[in-house]
Amino acid sequence: MTTLGRPLRHSAAPPPRTPPAGFSVRRAVVTDRWRYVLAVASLLAGALALIALTGVLPATLALLTWWAAALTTVGLAPWQFAPTLRLHTRLALATGSALSLLTLGGTAMTLTLWLPWLLALLTVAGMVAHGIVLTRVRTSWSRRLPARDWLPRRTGWGGVGVKGAPVPIAMALCAAGGVLALALAAGATIIDPPVWGLPLALGWGWIAGLLLCTTALPLATGAREWPLAVAVGALVAVLSLSPTLAYPGPWGQSTNKHVDLAEQIIETGAPVSSVQVYNDWPGMFAASAWVSDLAGAEVGDTARWWIAAVTLLRLPLLRWFFSGLGLSGTAAWWAAAFTTLADAIGSDYFSPQSLGTLLAVAIFALALRRRPGRGGVVLLVVFGCAITVTHQLSPYMVAGGLVVLALLRLVRWWIPLTVLVPALAWTALHADAVRSFLYVSALGDLENFRPPQTVADDTLTRHIAVTTSVIALVVGILLICFLALWSLTRVSRRAVVRRLVLGRATLAEARAWACALVPAVGLVLVAVNPYGQEGIFRAALFAIPWLAALAAVAVRPRMLRRAYQAGVAVVLLATSLLAGHALDVIHQERPADLEAMRIFHSSSPDPDAPRYLLELGTGNLPTIPARMSLAPDVVSRDILGLPVAAGEDPDELAQSLTESLVGYMGGADPAQPAFALWSPTQQAFGELYAVQSAADFAQVRQAFVDSPWWEAEFERDGTVLFRFDTAAWEASEYAW
Numbered sequence: 001m002t003t004l005g006r007p008l009r010h011s012a013a014p015p016p017r018t019p020p021a022g023f024s025v026r027r028a029v030v031t032d033r034w035r036y037v038l039a040v041a042s043l044l045a046g047a048l049a050l051i052a053l054t055g056v057l058p059a060t061l062a063l064l065t066w067w068a069a070a071l072t073t074v075g076l077a078p079w080q081f082a083p084t085l086r087l088h089t090r091l092a093l094a095t096g097s098a099l100s101l102l103t104l105g106g107t108a109m110t111l112t113l114w115l116p117w118l119l120a121l122l123t124v125a126g127m128v129a130h131g132i133v134l135t136r137v138r139t140s141w142s143r144r145l146p147a148r149d150w151l152p153r154r155t156g157w158g159g160v161g162v163k164g165a166p167v168p169i170a171m172a173l174c175a176a177g178g179v180l181a182l183a184l185a186a187g188a189t190i191i192d193p194p195v196w197g198l199p200l201a202l203g204w205g206w207i208a209g210l211l212l213c214t215t216a217l218p219l220a221t222g223a224r225e226w227p228l229a230v231a232v233g234a235l236v237a238v239l240s241l242s243p244t245l246a247y248p249g250p251w252g253q254s255t256n257k258h259v260d261l262a263e264q265i266i267e268t269g270a271p272v273s274s275v276q277v278y279n280d281w282p283g284m285f286a287a288s289a290w291v292s293d294l295a296g297a298e299v300g301d302t303a304r305w306w307i308a309a310v311t312l313l314r315l316p317l318l319r320w321f322f323s324g325l326g327l328s329g330t331a332a333w334w335a336a337a338f339t340t341l342a343d344a345i346g347s348d349y350f351s352p353q354s355l356g357t358l359l360a361v362a363i364f365a366l367a368l369r370r371r372p373g374r375g376g377v378v379l380l381v382v383f384g385c386a387i388t389v390t391h392q393l394s395p396y397m398v399a400g401g402l403v404v405l406a407l408l409r410l411v412r413w414w415i416p417l418t419v420l421v422p423a424l425a426w427t428a429l430h431a432d433a434v435r436s437f438l439y440v441s442a443l444g445d446l447e448n449f450r451p452p453q454t455v456a457d458d459t460l461t462r463h464i465a466v467t468t469s470v471i472a473l474v475v476g477i478l479l480i481c482f483l484a485l486w487s488l489t490r491v492s493r494r495a496v497v498r499r500l501v502l503g504r505a506t507l508a509e510a511r512a513w514a515c516a517l518v519p520a521v522g523l524v525l526v527a528v529n530p531y532g533q534e535g536i537f538r539a540a541l542f543a544i545p546w547l548a549a550l551a552a553v554a555v556r557p558r559m560l561r562r563a564y565q566a567g568v569a570v571v572l573l574a575t576s577l578l579a580g581h582a583l584d585v586i587h588q589e590r591p592a593d594l595e596a597m598r599i600f601h602s603s604s605p606d607p608d609a610p611r612y613l614l615e616l617g618t619g620n621l622p623t624i625p626a627r628m629s630l631a632p633d634v635v636s637r638d639i640l641g642l643p644v645a646a647g648e649d650p651d652e653l654a655q656s657l658t659e660s661l662v663g664y665m666g667g668a669d670p671a672q673p674a675f676a677l678w679s680p681t682q683q684a685f686g687e688l689y690a691v692q693s694a695a696d697f698a699q700v701r702q703a704f705v706d707s708p709w710w711e712a713e714f715e716r717d718g719t720v721l722f723r724f725d726t727a728a729w730e731a732s733e734y735a736w
Contacts, residue, residue: 063297096362106286177212197584218562225329252349256622283390324368335552344579356394395423400521460690476575484550519543617682650703
C-alpha cells in the first residue's frame, strides 16, 4: 500500500537503544532512585540554607544547614550527572569536592578579597543542577525498559545476605542500641568530666547500646553489603555523636586556638597570628570561616560538631578507598569499622590534620582507579592543592604513599606529582615559616619516635588511667597489625618479592604489599623530622587505614565464624573507649575555661593593647596564640622560671609568681591588665601525670584568694580567673 507513490509507514515505537557494555538494569534502577533522593535532599538543603539568610533560623541550625548545603547542594551537583556512579562513590566525590572547594576558595579569598556570599551563588547554581537531574532521571536507561524487566525482585528480609544471615535481628540491634546510647548522651550534660570519661559518666546503659551496635556487625555480614553498611554507620554515629551531645564544649584544648584563627579571618579577611605557619596554611580555618560567616554563627559551633561530621564523612571515602584496593563490599565496611575503632589517637578534632586526613583518603581512592582519565587527573590536582594549603605534613605523606603505589605499578608513575608539585611549590613560597621547624640534628634520631613526655614528681604516682589509655591504644593498633600480618602471609610466597621487583606480581599480591609498605612512609618522615614530637601519632593515623584493609580480609565469613568477628569488634571497641575517653577530664574544653578566656581577651577595648594571663598549673588550656601585635600574652610558670612542683609553699609561691610576673611585664601598669587562671583541668592534669597533687594545687588557689594583690574576677564550675590589683601592689613594700 502506497501513499503519494511512497510506501505507507505505520507509526510504531522506536527500537530500544542498546545498553552499554557492563550495564546492569537492577543497578541502574537503584542508582536512579538514589540520584532522585539525593537531588530532592540537596534541593531542600539549599532552600533551607537560603531561608537561613533571612535570620529566621537559630544560629546553630543555620550553620548546620549551610554545611549541609555546601556538601550536598554544591559538592554533589556535578556528580549527579554521572549515571553509573554507585552511592558510596557519589558521596565520596561530593565530600572531597565540597571540602576542596571550601578550602581553596577560602584560601584564595584570604589572599584577595573576603566575599562569603559567593557560597550562596554556588548554592543557587547547585540547586539548578539538581533540578535538571530530576528531569533527566526519568529518561535514563531504566525508564526506557518495561517495568516488569527492571523492577527489583522482592527478596524479603530473609533472602538478603548469606545463608541464614539474620538481617532483621541485626537491624533491630542497631536501632535499639543506637536509640538507647544517643538518648542517654542527649539527656546528659557533663560539665565536669570524670576520670575514665564518657563510659563512666553515661554508665552501663550507654555501653550496652554500643555493644548492641557492635554485635550487629557480624550478624549483618552477608552477600549484600547494605546491612553491614547500616550497622557500621550506626556504630560510628553513636561513637562520634555521643560526646557532642553529652559535653557542652568541643574536644581538644587546642580547638579554641583554631577557632580564633577562623574568627580572625571573619574579622580581618585573613589570619593575623604571630605564628606565621598558621597564616601561611589557612585552608581549614578559611573553609570553616567561610561557612560560619555566611550563616552568621560562631565558629565554635562548627568546632563542637566537627568530630561527628568528620567521622561520618570519612565512611564513604573509606568505602571508595577500600574498593580501589580490591576489597569486596562487606570487607570494605569491616575495614571502615576497624579504621574507626583503632583510630583513638584523637586527631579528628577541629584541626587541619583532621581535614587533611579526609583529603588524603580521597586522593588515594581516586588514584587507585585503574583509568582515572583527564577528569580524574584534574580532580587529583585539585585535591592535592587543597591538602597542600591545609596541613604542612599531610601532603608529603600522601605523595610518599603514591610513590610506593607507583613502584608497585598500581598507579601511573606521574600520579605522585599531582600532590608533590603543589606541596613543594607552596612550601617554597613560605619557606621562612617552616624553616624554624626543621632540624638537621634530628635527622635519623631515635628520639623522633618518642611521643611528648611529662616529667613526673618522684614522690607521686601516675594515675592508672594514663597508663591504661596508652596500653589500650597500642593494643588496638597491634591487633590490627596482627590481623594484617596474617592476611599478608596468605599471599606471601617465596617468589612474591622477585615478582614484585620484576613487575610480574598479580594484582592481589601488589595490593596486599601496598597495604604493608605504604604505612612505612610515615615512619620515614618521622625519622626526618619529629614534627614537635607528634610525628609518631601522624604516622600511626596514616597507617591505620592501610593495615585495616589487610585486617578486614582476615575476618571474612569464610575464614572465621561470626563469633570471632564479634570478638575482634568488641576488643577494638574496648580499646577505643579506653584510649579515646579515659582522659576526657583533661582533653574536653570546659565552658567556664572558655568564658574565662573570653573575659581575659575582652579586658581591653584595644585588641592590640598588652595584657597578660598567668597559668597557675601545668597542662593544656584553651589558650590562643598572640596576634601579630604580640597581644595578648599567655605566660606559663616555665617562662617565669618557676615550674610546677609538688610540696610547694602556697603563700610563698603566690608572692614569687606575682613578683616574677611584674618583672616579666616590665612593671605594674594599669594600662596593662594582668590575670591569673586556676582551672580544674590543670588540677586533673597534675594529679593524673604525677606532677602535683590535687590538694597542693587547691592550696595554690586559696593562696591567690587570700593574696592582697589578686581579686577573683570570674568564678564558675571550679574555674577561677584572678585579676591583678595594680594599686594594691604599688602600695605594698614589694613594689620597691
